[in-house]
Amino acid sequence: MNEQIARKMEIPVMFQTAVVCLILALASEPAWGQSKDPHSLRIAYASNTDGNLEIYTMNPDGSGRTRLTKDAAKDAEPKWSPDGKRIAFKSTRDGNDEIYVMNADGSNPVNVTRNPATDEDCSWSPDSKELVFASNRDGNFEIYLMLADGTNVRRLTSNQSKDLSPSVSPDGRSIVFVSWRDERDGIHVMNYDGSGVRRLPTTGGNPRWSADGKSIVFHHATDGNLDIWRINADGSDLRRLTDHPAHDVLPSESPDGSSIAFVSTRGDKPGVYLMAKDGKNVRRITPEGEVAMAPCWAPLPAAATAASQPNYVVKGVNFRP
Ligand SMILES: [Ca+2]
Ligand SMILES: [Ca+2]
Ligand SMILES: [Ca+2]
Numbered sequence: 001m002n003e004q005i006a007r008k009m010e011i012p013v014m015f016q017t018a019v020v021c022l023i024l025a026l027a028s029e030p031a032w033g034q035s036k037d038p039h040s041l042r043i044a045y046a047s048n049t050d051g052n053l054e055i056y057t058m059n060p061d062g063s064g065r066t067r068l069t070k071d072a073a074k075d076a077e078p079k080w081s082p083d084g085k086r087i088a089f090k091s092t093r094d095g096n097d098e099i100y101v102m103n104a105d106g107s108n109p110v111n112v113t114r115n116p117a118t119d120e121d122c123s124w125s126p127d128s129k130e131l132v133f134a135s136n137r138d139g140n141f142e143i144y145l146m147l148a149d150g151t152n153v154r155r156l157t158s159n160q161s162k163d164l165s166p167s168v169s170p171d172g173r174s175i176v177f178v179s180w181r182d183e184r185d186g187i188h189v190m191n192y193d194g195s196g197v198r199r200l201p202t203t204g205g206n207p208r209w210s211a212d213g214k215s216i217v218f219h220h221a222t223d224g225n226l227d228i229w230r231i232n233a234d235g236s237d238l239r240r241l242t243d244h245p246a247h248d249v250l251p252s253e254s255p256d257g258s259s260i261a262f263v264s265t266r267g268d269k270p271g272v273y274l275m276a277k278d279g280k281n282v283r284r285i286t287p288e289g290e291v292a293m294a295p296c297w298a299p300l301p302a303a304a305t306a307a308s309q310p311n312y313v314v315k316g317v318n319f320r321p
Helices: 002-008 010-016 018-027 309-314
Strands: 043-047 054-058 075-080 086-091 098-103 119-124 130-135 142-147 163-168 174-179 186-191 198-203 205-209 215-222 225-232 248-253 259-264 271-276 292-297
Touching: 043 075, 054 075, 075 119, 075 292, 086 119, 098 119, 098 130, 130 163, 142 163, 163 205, 174 205, 198 215, 198 225, 205 248, 215 248, 225 248, 248 292, 259 292, 271 292
Parallel strands: 119 163
Antiparallel strands: 043 054, 043 292, 075 086, 086 098, 119 130, 130 142, 163 174, 174 186, 186 198, 205 215, 215 225, 248 259, 259 271
């Protein structure tokens, strides 16, 4: 259900903002493919502010927006490769949901799934060579693994219920995913080869590893709406991070572990918000009135050391606790 709610957000939004988007599109054309530095701390996200869903990047304070895609189809779910060089995303430009991989400046988008079924929710391996993703190509949703060029596809799950939304751990050893095998939206962890499936004591959607690999952030429904939660990878210390009557979904923790970007419907339109890792200091970073979703952080610059990492976040954001 959580997954469906997150998806449904895309539909009304297209109608709500159609007129506004037309006006904005006429008023200002964002820079095309001019990413300043794909290795600096940036957030990729999807927005329909230019008339249909496209992939953008921005600074963590919402400034410096750059559009990376330009296609009439829906382009969504950006996932930055750990080496910072590429961004994978989901697009309907070939008639059904496919995973594409493009350079981090938006150039050379390539359809790497090429399958009439739905292919979505990809996650990079730490070496940026492979992609884990979900597909219903074999009749129901399963988790698959492939090389980033789309070759050597292997199926990691095999059962009659839905297996969705995989995320690879920072050490590359584990995959967290959602499975309906025991209950709706059960969060599970398995080894990278699909073996050793174990269930975590919670339900939810969009489970994503923390930067240190010790915990998982996800959205979870209580009181009739979705909030952001965290649980340790061993299943301990389940805790709530947001508590708001609107839906808070699709969390992504910053690569230094200090912050979480997520989507919330608490404004007039769904937008990208930022908060400290403990759920405090929530603030919207995309404009009110503009739809934005699916935030994904760029990796830290390769040269960044542990000592210098905090500077990347403090600079221009200033909400670190
Ligand atoms: Ca598009
Ligand atoms: Ca497909
Ligand atoms: Ca399945």
